[in-house]
Amino acid sequence: xxxxxxxxxxxxxxxxxxxxxxxxxxLLVISHFFQLLLKPLxxxxxxxxxxxxxxxxxxxxxxxxxxxxxxxxxxxxxxxETMALYARIIIMFLMGLETDFPYMRRNLRVAxxxxxxSSLICTIxxxxxTSFIYEETGAHGSGFMMAITLAVILSNTAAPFVARxxxxxxxxxxxxxxxxxxxSLIGDVYSVFLLTIITRNKQRYDSSIWVKGFFSLVIxxxxxxxxxxxxxxxxxxxxxxxxxKSTEIFVLLAILFVxxxxxxxxxxxxxxxxxxxxxxxxxxxxxxxTLLIKLSYSVHNFILPIYFGYTGFKADVTLINNFRNFxxxxxxxxxxxxxxxxxxxxxxxxxxxxxxEGVLLAFLMNLxxxxxxxxxxxxxxxxxxxxxxxxxxxxxxxxxxxxxxxxVIALMVRREHDILGYKHIAFEFQSxxxxxxxxxxxxxxxPVATMIGLIxxxxxPENIAITPYLMHLIELPEKTKTxxxxxxxxxxxxxxxxxxxxxxxxxxxEAVDIFAAETGVMIHQVKIVSPxxxxxxxxxxxxxxxxxxxxxxxxxxxxxxxGKLESGKEGVRITNQKVLRHAxxxxxxxxxxxxxAGTSYTSGSESLQHVAILFFGGPDxxxxxxxxxxxxxxxxxxxxxxxxxxxxxxxxxxxxNIVQKEENILLATSNGDDENDxxxxxxxxxxxxxxxxxxMGYVEKHVENGSETASALRDMADMYSMFIxxxxxxGNSALTTGMSDWEECPELGxxxxxxxxxxxxxxxxxxxxxxxxxxKNET
Numbered sequence: 188x189x190x191x192x193x194x195x196x197x198x199x200x201x202x203x204x205x206x207x208x209x210x211x212x213x214l215l216v217i218s219h220f221f222q223l224l225l226k227p228l229x230x231x232x233x234x235x236x237x238x239x240x241x242x243x244x245x246x247x248x249x250x251x252x253x254x255x256x257x258x259x260x261x262x263x264x265x266x267x268e269t270m271a272l273y274a275r276i277i278i279m280f281l282m283g284l285e286t287d288f289p290y291m292r293r294n295l296r297v298a299x300x301x302x303x304x305s306s307l308i309c310t311i312x313x314x315x316x317t318s319f320i321y322e323e324t325g326a327h328g329s330g331f332m333m334a335i336t337l338a339v340i341l342s343n344t345a346a347p348f349v350a351r352x353x354x355x356x357x358x359x360x361x362x363x364x365x366x367x368x369x370x371s372l373i374g375d376v377y378s379v380f381l382l383t384i385i386t387r388n389k390q391r392y393d394s395s396i397w398v399k400g401f402f403s404l405v406i407x408x409x410x411x412x413x414x415x416x417x418x419x420x421x422x423x424x425x426x427x428x429x430x431x432k433s434t435e436i437f438v439l440l441a442i443l444f445v446x447x448x449x450x451x452x453x454x455x456x457x458x459x460x461x462x463x464x465x466x467x468x469x470x471x472x473x474x475x476x477t478l479l480i481k482l483s484y485s486v487h488n489f490i491l492p493i494y495f496g497y498t499g500f501k502a503d504v505t506l507i508n509n510f511r512n513f514x515x516x517x518x519x520x521x522x523x524x525x526x527x528x529x530x531x532x533x534x535x536x537x538x539x540x541x542x543x544e545g546v547l548l549a550f551l552m553n554l555x556x557x558x559x560x561x562x563x564x565x566x567x568x569x570x571x572x573x574x575x576x577x578x579x580x581x582x583x584x585x586x587x588x589x590x591x592x593x594x595v596i597a598l599m600v601r602r603e604h605d606i607l608g609y610k611h612i613a614f615e616f617q618s619x620x621x622x623x624x625x626x627x628x629x630x631x632x633x634p635v636a637t638m639i640g641l642i643x644x645x646x647x648p649e650n651i652a653i654t655p656y657l658m659h660l661i662e663l664p665e666k667t668k669t670x671x672x673x674x675x676x677x678x679x680x681x682x683x684x685x686x687x688x689x690x691x692x693x694x695x696x697e698a699v700d701i702f703a704a705e706t707g708v709m710i711h712q713v714k715i716v717s718p719x720x721x722x723x724x725x726x727x728x729x730x731x732x733x734x735x736x737x738x739x740x741x742x743x744x745x746x747x748x749x750g751k752l753e754s755g756k757e758g759v760r761i762t763n764q765k766v767l768r769h770a771x772x773x774x775x776x777x778x779x780x781x782x783x784a785g786t787s788y789t790s791g792s793e794s795l796q797h798v799a800i801l802f803f804g805g806p807d808x809x810x811x812x813x814x815x816x817x818x819x820x821x822x823x824x825x826x827x828x829x830x831x832x833x834x835x836x837x838x839x840x841x842x843x844n845i846v847q848k849e850e851n852i853l854l855a856t857s858n859g860d861d862e863n864d865x866x867x868x869x870x871x872x873x874x875x876x877x878x879x880x881x882x883m884g885y886v887e888k889h890v891e892n893g894s895e896t897a898s899a900l901r902d903m904a905d906m907y908s909m910f911i912x913x914x915x916x917x918g919n920s921a922l923t924t925g926m927s928d929w930e931e932c933p934e935l936g937x938x939x940x941x942x943x944x945x946x947x948x949x950x951x952x953x954x955x956x957x958x959x960x961x962x963k964n965e966t
Contacts (some may be wrong), residue, residue: 210267234590246504284466286372345371349551439474472703481685489743531549623651626737627641630941639710643708647821657699744943771959798910801826801938829889
């Protein structure tokens with residue numbers, strides 16, 4: 188008895204834990220090795236991770252007798268499946284936390300049609316091929332359950348795989364990337380529904396099932412409500428802290444794991460529940476910020492590689508050793524491809540989605556290795572399928588399918604970069620009702636209130652979508668050489684990235700949290716730690732990654748108590764100049780004087796802010812006018828366009844004349860200047876849409892030269908809380924002659940430099956905008 192007990196302990200307790208630890212270590216090492224080899228070839232991380240599991244599994248290394256006996260010990264599978272369950276819980280929770288839920292809600296119909304179209308065709312194919320596979324695999328039992336399992340295998344799209352691949356290939360924040368992730372998540376709902384049928388097959392369909400289903404729904408709703416109250420309490424409790432304590436994070440995650448394992452015990456998959464709990468988690472505040480920081484690093488660097496690696500580890504292609512097995516695997520793969528491509532392209536054609544984007548969506552829908560593998564495992568555990576041949580061949584088909592489509596998608600994205608990549612559309616040509624993505628940058632807490640106020644006003648009406656990002660730029664100091672050992676350093680010398688920024692981070696976080704609580708607009712925060720020499724590259728790269736329409740930078744000068752502007756670090760100015768030269772989108776520089784439109788962004792405020800846009804003509808001024816339309820649509824903003832014209836234009840009747848014909852008000856002018864024609868076209872449209880309706884104002888100022896322009900600007904200095912102007916104006920115009928004689932900051936342009944001058948008595952802030960003009964390489 189003792190000898191048998193020792194054998195059981197060594198065989199079933201010690202060895203599985205040891206093999207699981209060894210497996211995890213090997214997966215991480217091999218996956219990093221493959222990533223080093225494949226990354227220069229443009230292949231995403233999940234491909235290398237699945238390939239690592241494939242190599243470590245029975246298809247390669249584990250085909251060796253000793254390796255197979257070590258990894259595939261009795262009852263080791265239970266440990267592996269438990270590890271996979273915990274990984275799925277945390278992955279789906281983080282996906283919910285990171286998902287752009289407002290976008291998903293706005294595009295639910297489109298994403299649902301894409302997911303539904305591809306799943307429907309795949310389900311039809313699964314039903315059609317079930318009898319053939321049932322006979323060829325020698326299965327016996329329920330053919331209906333095999334059809335359901337095949338439907339899951341063919342129709343499922345691995346949402347974690349899609350999200351990670353899109354992130355690695357840098358199109359996760361594009362419209363096609365967000366649509367693909369949303370569609371894959373909706374497809375998961377359908378697959379989980381079919382999985383529930385497989386799970387409940389061995390139980391009677393009596394009232395207890397409905398009771399358990401209702402109880403599961405109550406659990407999910409209860410966790411969502413508990414999280415809301417617990418997070419609000421924790422945020423107040425840690426008001427003066429940057430992040431939550433580890434014990435508090437542990438409690439929040441413990442609630443998630445208890446709820447998820449309870450659902451699993453009741454026979455329901457926790458995949459969708461964990462995603463819903465994450466998506467409904469309160470976004471603003473320290474709790475969400477801490478969870479994102481803590482979980483993102485561990486999930487992306489450890490949990491996902493292990494999860495994807497374990498997916499590849501389960502495949503055994505050595506069983507494809509005859510024509511029959513090869514035919515079964517090939518048929519399943521081809522039907523999956525055919526169903527996904529046919530269904531997705533049909534829906535995209537109906538929705539008028541461009542063909543290249545439709546093809547990419549169809550390819551992304553073919554990524555597998557999530558609910559489908561869970562369905563196969565559950566089917567074996569519940570004795571739903573009695574054919575081990577079917578289980579092994581379907582596992583191999585799923586992994587081969589993913590290993591095929593990962594590189595294909597990477598190749599397509601790289602080849603179609605000009606089409607699928609970052610395509611900037613200037614505000615001049617944008618509809619003010621379209622979604623706005625902007626990146627606001629700060630070097631410290633001083634301009635944060637103004638930046639946040641500007642974000643609030645840029646949103647315009649309540650129904651306009653906005654995705655704002657606030658980037659905290661922190662200078663990375665040069666490391667000083669020291670002979671001290673680590674334990675001999677002072678405490679303030681021991682720091683990591685989380686410590687950079689000091690108490691500035693706390694003040695910035697507090698301002699963002701207050702704004703989110705009062706307006707409901709979530710500002711995504713980013714922290715960049717870099718030397719000034721390279722900081723511009725980080726800003727431009729991130730703006731391209733998020734498909735930003737505009738980058739808003741803080742001016743390198745800040746206002747003193749006496750109202751004068753004082754110069755800050757020269758590195759800030761150099762960064763602004765480099766971003767203006769290299770950014771692939773419009774760039775604005777904000778001269779913060781405290782009194783700025785939107786600083787009263789509280790929901791209960793009824794204050795009216797007066798904003799002026801100074802229009803001299805040219806592409807930069809047209810870009811400023813395009814952005815100003817969004818501000819003018821905000822109910823707390825009174826926007827006035829002030830157009831400066833030369834006095835000779837009025838004398839020769841060449842200025843903008845207002846002519847009314849049958850209720851149509853037009854701005855007409857012609858002087859043979861193409862640039863001036865473009866200005867008049869834009870102003871005509873602006874006047875007809877906004878001025879005639881009384882939403883915004885329009886004024887003309889006739890001046891002779893730069894001196895009169897400066898005088899006119901001084902007269903209106905106290906009338907507006909913000910001035911918006913284009914950087915370039917109309918070049919060497921008579922309207923600005925002489926204004927550049929004492930130019931101090933050429934990055935602001937002539938008019939912007941005058942408004943930002945310490946000698947100019949101005950109470951309002953200034954926003955100087957430069958329109959992006961594509962280089963020859965971009966066109």
